[in-house]
Amino acid sequence: MEILNDIFVKPFGDMIAAPDFFLQVVWEGLVSGVLYALIALGFVLIYKSSRIFNFAQGIMVVFAALTLVGLYERGVPAFLALPLTLAVMYLLAMAIERVVLRPLVNQPDIILFMATIGITMFLIGFGEIIFGGENKVMITEQLMIPTGSFIFEPFGGFVSIEQKDLTAVVGAVVLVGALLLFLNRSKMGRAIRALGDDHQAALSVGISLSTIWVLVWFIAGVIALATGIVWGARAGVSFALEVIAYKALPVLMLGGLESVLGAIVGGLAIGILEKLFEIYWGQPLLGGNTETWFAFVFALIVLLFRPQGLFGERIIERV
Amino acid sequence: MNVQVGPDQLLARDDGVAKGEVLLDIRNVSLSFGGVKAITDISFNVLKGEIRAIIGPNGAGKTSMLNVINGFYTPQLGTIVFRGKQRRSMKPHEAVGQGIARTFQNVALFKGMSTLDNIMAGRSVMMKRNIGWQMLWHGPALAEEIEHRRAVEEIIDFLEIQHIRRTPVGKLPYGLQKRVELGRALAMEPSLLLLDEPMAGMNLEEKEDMSRFILDVNQQRGTTIALIEHDMGVVMDLSDRVVVLDYGKKIADDVPDIVKADQNVIDAYLGVPH
Amino acid sequence: MLYRTAGQFKTSYEADFALFPVKQDAILLAGVLVLAYVVFPLTANEFAFRALLTPVLIYALAALGLNILTGYAGQLSLGTGAFMGVGAYACYKLITIFPEMNLLVAIALSGFFSAAVGVAFGLPSLRIKGFYLAIATLAAQFFLVWLFEKWAWLYNYNASGAIQVPNIEMFGITVAGPRATAMSQYYFVLFVVTVLTFFAINVTRGRIGRIWKSVRDMDIAAELVGINLMKAKLSAFFVSSYIVGIAGALFVFAWRGAAEPNLFDIPLSFRVLFIAIIGGLGSILGNFLGAILIVALPVVLGFLPEVFGIPISSATVEHLNVMIIGALIITFLIVEPHGLARFWAVIREKLIIWPFPH
Numbered sequence: 015m016e017i018l019n020d021i022f023v024k025p026f027g028d029m030i031a032a033p034d035f036f037l038q039v040v041w042e043g044l045v046s047g048v049l050y051a052l053i054a055l056g057f058v059l060i061y062k063s064s065r066i067f068n069f070a071q072g073i074m075v076v077f078a079a080l081t082l083v084g085l086y087e088r089g090v091p092a093f094l095a096l097p098l099t100l101a102v103m104y105l106l107a108m109a110i111e112r113v114v115l116r117p118l119v120n121q122p123d124i125i126l127f128m129a130t131i132g133i134t135m136f137l138i139g140f141g142e143i144i145f146g147g148e149n150k151v152m153i154t155e156q157l158m159i160p161t162g163s164f165i166f167e168p169f170g171g172f173v174s175i176e177q178k179d180l181t182a183v184v185g186a187v188v189l190v191g192a193l194l195l196f197l198n199r200s201k202m203g204r205a206i207r208a209l210g211d212d213h214q215a216a217l218s219v220g221i222s223l224s225t226i227w228v229l230v231w232f233i234a235g236v237i238a239l240a241t242g243i244v245w246g247a248r249a250g251v252s253f254a255l256e257v258i259a260y261k262a263l264p265v266l267m268l269g270g271l272e273s274v275l276g277a278i279v280g281g282l283a284i285g286i287l288e289k290l291f292e293i294y295w296g297q298p299l300l301g302g303n304t305e306t307w308f309a310f311v312f313a314l315i316v317l318l319f320r321p322q323g324l325f326g327e328r329i330i331e332r333v
Numbered sequence: 334m335n336v337q338v339g340p341d342q343l344l345a346r347d348d349g350v351a352k353g354e355v356l357l358d359i360r361n362v363s364l365s366f367g368g369v370k371a372i373t374d375i376s377f378n379v380l381k382g383e384i385r386a387i388i389g390p391n392g393a394g395k396t397s398m399l400n401v402i403n404g405f406y407t408p409q410l411g412t413i414v415f416r417g418k419q420r421r422s423m424k425p426h427e428a429v430g431q432g433i434a435r436t437f438q439n440v441a442l443f444k445g446m447s448t449l450d451n452i453m454a455g456r457s458v459m460m461k462r463n464i465g466w467q468m469l470w471h472g473p474a475l476a477e478e479i480e481h482r483r484a485v486e487e488i489i490d491f492l493e494i495q496h497i498r499r500t501p502v503g504k505l506p507y508g509l510q511k512r513v514e515l516g517r518a519l520a521m522e523p524s525l526l527l528l529d530e531p532m533a534g535m536n537l538e539e540k541e542d543m544s545r546f547i548l549d550v551n552q553q554r555g556t557t558i559a560l561i562e563h564d565m566g567v568v569m570d571l572s573d574r575v576v577v578l579d580y581g582k583k584i585a586d587d588v589p590d591i592v593k594a595d596q597n598v599i600d601a602y603l604g605v606p607h
Numbered sequence: 608m609l610y611r612t613a614g615q616f617k618t619s620y621e622a623d624f625a626l627f628p629v630k631q632d633a634i635l636l637a638g639v640l641v642l643a644y645v646v647f648p649l650t651a652n653e654f655a656f657r658a659l660l661t662p663v664l665i666y667a668l669a670a671l672g673l674n675i676l677t678g679y680a681g682q683l684s685l686g687t688g689a690f691m692g693v694g695a696y697a698c699y700k701l702i703t704i705f706p707e708m709n710l711l712v713a714i715a716l717s718g719f720f721s722a723a724v725g726v727a728f729g730l731p732s733l734r735i736k737g738f739y740l741a742i743a744t745l746a747a748q749f750f751l752v753w754l755f756e757k758w759a760w761l762y763n764y765n766a767s768g769a770i771q772v773p774n775i776e777m778f779g780i781t782v783a784g785p786r787a788t789a790m791s792q793y794y795f796v797l798f799v800v801t802v803l804t805f806f807a808i809n810v811t812r813g814r815i816g817r818i819w820k821s822v823r824d825m826d827i828a829a830e831l832v833g834i835n836l837m838k839a840k841l842s843a844f845f846v847s848s849y850i851v852g853i854a855g856a857l858f859v860f861a862w863r864g865a866a867e868p869n870l871f872d873i874p875l876s877f878r879v880l881f882i883a884i885i886g887g888l889g890s891i892l893g894n895f896l897g898a899i900l901i902v903a904l905p906v907v908l909g910f911l912p913e914v915f916g917i918p919i920s921s922a923t924v925e926h927l928n929v930m931i932i933g934a935l936i937i938t939f940l941i942v943e944p945h946g947l948a949r950f951w952a953v954i955r956e957k958l959i960i961w962p963f964p965h
């Protein structure tokens with residue numbers, strides 16, 4: 015039966031027949047995955063330490079990229095624009111927390127989610143007025159992100175790895191590594207984890223809530239900026255970036271809302287799987303463009319088997 | 334069509350069991366969660382028409398026992414015989430169909446709805462008119478709604494909560510919430526009513542009211558009641574027989590006066606290691 | 608004084624169940640119906656029909672469908688746009704395959720297709736709870752829009768990928784297609800919306816509405832009261848998606864006249880969701896109030912430059928519109944999560960006791 019062969023046999027045959035191409039696809043997926051993971055990570059950090067659902071993390075990425083480029087276009091030199099953008103992001107995050115999230119702090123997740131959609135809409139409208147709606151180019155050279163690509167020739171084939179992608183992955187690894195070290199080894203990091211485990215207990219041993227929140231939101235801002243730079247370098251800077259914001263959702267649901275490891279694994283898994291699916295099944299069999307929905311359908315299927323996600327805790331309902 | 338509904342029309346439904354016979358029989362039931370043994374080899378019965386108290390120190394497995402009876406948990410071992418039918422597992426809504434209703438330790442009301450709607454929700458199992466009639470409203474759907482409204486109003490009168498009929502239950506004080514929850518359970522016209530700490534958090538007056546309601550339900554309607562309760566005075570006064578649990582095992586099973594004097598029971602409550 | 612309820616006693620349960628226990632409410636509704644059926648058609652111009660009256664009705668209907676699922680039954684849905692699309696494409700296929708079919712019948716039938724798809728994507732609600740359920744309807748949203756584009760049979764292999772509404776007559780009047788007048792389309796939509804709203808009001812105030820609200824408030828307790836969760840949730844998905852699908856068919860056939868797949872993309876879902884939230888989840892009236900606000904806002908904003916003499920580009924007006932809606936959502940969620948419907952309820956209470964303070 016031709017169809018069965020096309021679905022279950024041929025794709026794997028193709029992978030094996032052209033292993034260099036397979037590696038290329040995996041690499042591309044990995045890079046996207048890294049970026050999804052970063053966005054999810056920013057969210058998990060905030061949720062873990064303050065129980066606040068900040069889905070505006072996605073639009074913050076866009077805003078960070080736009081602010082950076084916008085400042086540069088107005089004549090601010092690149093290396094000044096970076097810390098300035100960071101400051102802006104930080105202020106934005108604090109404003110969001112104070113104006114929107116704090117008043118809603120005990121509401122069910124659905125309400126918070128919808129509020130952050132409101133924030134997203136507001137920032138999109140606001141951003142388009144300030145920055146204009148045309149696509150912009152990320153200032154990669156000015157930031158000393160190398161362009162050009164490396165070429166490998168494994169298995170007698172051909173794999174091209176763009177240097178900016180490599181920088182992104184390496185940078186992300188360093189960033190996450192530093193973050194994990196910080197969370198697990200430093201005093202502040204321990205405080206963040208304590209706050210995530212049990213709010214009251216943490217307060218009663220003298221951990222200062224506001225200091226921690228300031229720190230956490232700052233870190234989330236750094237992550238948003240890094241993600242914005244990398245994504246902007248790959249895809250151009252425009253409000254189409256908000257699409258990534260939606261993709262962060264299946265990553266979070268797969269990884270569980272509170273797990274740093276889950277965000278990373280979920281992001282990488284979805285990045286790689288959606289690319290593989292698109293190249294080996296989507297384009298030959300379905301007409302392509304499946305990356306718009308694959309992540310969601312995949313997360314849905316996983317949730318059907320494990321309603322708490324891959325890393326979440328089993329929810330036991332007691333009456 | 335003005336039909337007067339009197340208390341005798343809301344007697345516990347005819348469930349095929351005569352007063353004094355065994356309504357519920359728990360046989361060698363064991364329940365564990367992961368490695369934790371909640372209930373170990375417990376057997377006791379409940380006679381039709383009686384008030385049976387289940388008591389014991391915290392963590393003894395009392396709520397788990399109720400959850401087993403109404404099908405929320407499935408025991409690993411043992412069987413349950415209710416109205417002559419034997420089974421080990423039963424879905425919760427099947428239990429309702431069989432005539433078991435219960436209340437909960439942490440009031441499980443529908444907070445967004447009024448008292449009236451909450452108790453009407455208890456009639457859901459008995460209301461049948463399909464969506465076609467519902468869309469038209471006038472006609473069979475409305476007639477059914479009125480019929481069940483009468484029954485619910487009778488319960489509201491009985492529990493003296495007319496004044497809070499339309500109040501969203503989320504706004505009611507705790508004691509009244511528990512009364513509404515009792516009303517919802519009664520609306521299901523159960524053969525067996527399971528009450529999980531119905532007096533928890535109440536002051537003396539509220540306890541007296543609730544005791545009176547429970548007694549009336551038992552005596553006027555003939556409903557069999559199994560209740561978990563910590564207030565010993567209430568237990569001794571209300572119940573016909575008592576079963577005592579400790580660490581998931583049964584340590585006594587008799588009339589209140591005898592259980593009161595049982596040394597094992599006293600030790601369990603005093604925390605004497607055993 | 609105006610809204611005096613004193614003296615209006617209910618002496619039977621039947622009277623207590625009446626839709627308008629207070630006479631003044633009934634008079635108010637009668638007034639609104641007169642406005643809708645008589646006054647507006649006589650006084651409105653084509654612009655008013657196309658930019659305000661007809662879309663308000665259609666969006667209100669879509670929000671009504673969504674509200675049944677999210678506001679009454681508590682199941683979050685982010686796929687409203689896609690379900691509207693299913694209704695629209697189903698209607699298109701029915702009309703092109705059976706050109707002689709009465710448009711009302713076609714629309715009524717196309718609702719069943721969107722209902723079936725809605726139930727299919729609602730099945731996960733039996734396993735997945737609360738916020739995580741959003742992923743199911745999001746998956747539906749993105750998958751279906753992709754399908755609308757890829758499955759060429761849906762748009763009859765048209766090169767542009769879009770569907771165009773042909774001229775359709777009913778009782779001698781053209782109600783759809785390029786020849787239809789704005790007024791006839793308005794009446795068509797008004798009729799459908801009136802009928803569906805009537806049914807929705809009845810279903811939500813009876814036993815099924817009560818079951819949905821129980822599931823929304825505490826589904827474990829609902830189960831323990833004997834409610835079959837599966838039937839309750841899936842019936843909510845069915846009824847909701849049916850209404851939403853019809854709204855989608857009206858959207859294309861009685862208003863826009865044509866459609867491309869990306870019309871049903873996620874911004875549409877959010878727009879309907881915002882109408883439902885701002886109007887008030889769990890209310891029928893709220894959907895209409897919310898639709899009026901969301902539809903009128905850009906129109907009003909568009910007139911502002913003239914009124915104030917400030918030159919504002921239409922692009923900026925659009926951005927301002929988006930910003931204001933975002934701000935409104937946030938404000939409503941913080942200040943009055945029960946939306947405009949609650950505002951109306953409060954005003955009504957004040958009217959009843961006026962001129963006394965309390």
